[in-house]
Amino acid sequence: xxxxxxxxxxxxxxxxxxxxxxxxxxxxxxxxxxxxxxxxxxxxxxxxxxxxxxxxxxxxxxxxxxxxxxxxxxxxxxxxxxxxxxxxxxxxxxxxxxxxxxxxxxxxxxxxxx
Amino acid sequence: xxxxxxxxxxxxxxxxxxxxxxxxxxxxxxxxxxxxxxxxxxxxxxxxxxxxxxxxxxxxxxxxxxxxxxxxxxxxxxxxxxxxxxxxxxxxxxxxxxxxxxxxxxxxxxxxxx
Numbered sequence: 001x002x003x004x005x006x007x008x009x010x011x012x013x014x015x016x017x018x019x020x021x022x023x024x025x026x027x028x029x030x031x032x033x034x035x036x037x038x039x040x041x042x043x044x045x046x047x048x049x050x051x052x053x054x055x056x057x058x059x060x061x062x063x064x065x066x067x068x069x070x071x072x073x074x075x076x077x078x079x080x081x082x083x084x085x086x087x088x089x090x091x092x093x094x095x096x097x098x099x100x101x102x103x104x105x106x107x108x109x110x111x112x113x114x
Numbered sequence: 115x116x117x118x119x120x121x122x123x124x125x126x127x128x129x130x131x132x133x134x135x136x137x138x139x140x141x142x143x144x145x146x147x148x149x150x151x152x153x154x155x156x157x158x159x160x161x162x163x164x165x166x167x168x169x170x171x172x173x174x175x176x177x178x179x180x181x182x183x184x185x186x187x188x189x190x191x192x193x194x195x196x197x198x199x200x201x202x203x204x205x206x207x208x209x210x211x212x213x214x215x216x217x218x219x220x221x222x223x224x225x226x227x228x
Contacts, residue, residue, distance in 0.1 A: 031214045033214075033215075042218065042219075042220045042221055043158070043203060043218045043221070045215065045216075045217075045218075048214075048215060050214075055215075056215060091157060091158070095214050097214075098214070100145065100146035100163075100165055100207060101214060102148065102160045102163070103160075103214070103216060105157040105158050105159065106157065107156075107157055108157055
């Protein structure tokens with residue numbers, strides 16, 4: 001398996017533009033997580049899905065952020081409109097079912113909003 | 115609510131010495147405590163985990179100890195090497211949360227000086 005796949009790896013955009021980050025989880029994993037990492041706030045959970053259904057989106061910072069998982073092999077995180085403070089590394093992770101299992105992280109998307 | 119405190123935030127050790135990182139948590143129902151290592155520019159990866167039915171687990175030069183009464187767990191790295199330089203994150207599953215959600219500590223930046 002190729003592991004968790006994220007695209008793009010780097011994104012530079014201007015304030016006000018729409019940004020879409022993409023994730024393909026490991027095949028067979030029932031859970032998908034979106035995290036944001038910054039120096040100031042560390043690793044924050046934004047939202048996670050179980051069997052394509054959003055379970056907890058309490059970490060989504062504002063209405064400008066939205067996430068979807070239309071099928072078991074694809075998820076998107078959208079920011080619209082983007083702001084400079086959204087600059088961060090966004091990680092997608094997936095895991096199989098079970099409450100004590102490893103989360104496998106993707107390589108991350110480094111987002112810079114100018 | 116869920117909270118994981120991690121200390122220290124930075125740790126500098128001489129090659130060959132030991133490094134210890136400690137985390138405290140608040141959810142008494144937590145039963146899974148993983149540790150992730152993140153090298154510079156890379157994704158977090160699981161290095162060791164412990165479940166609540168054991169007090170200690172070892173894997174070569176790394177070990178984790180768990181004190182459920184005091185609600186703290188620690189990562190021990192012995193005979194540190196330059197490749198141990200990274201950011202280390204503790205986490206816990208917090209049974210109050212549904213599914214596989216993990217709450218991460220703030221991270222410890224470890225620098226091993228040759």
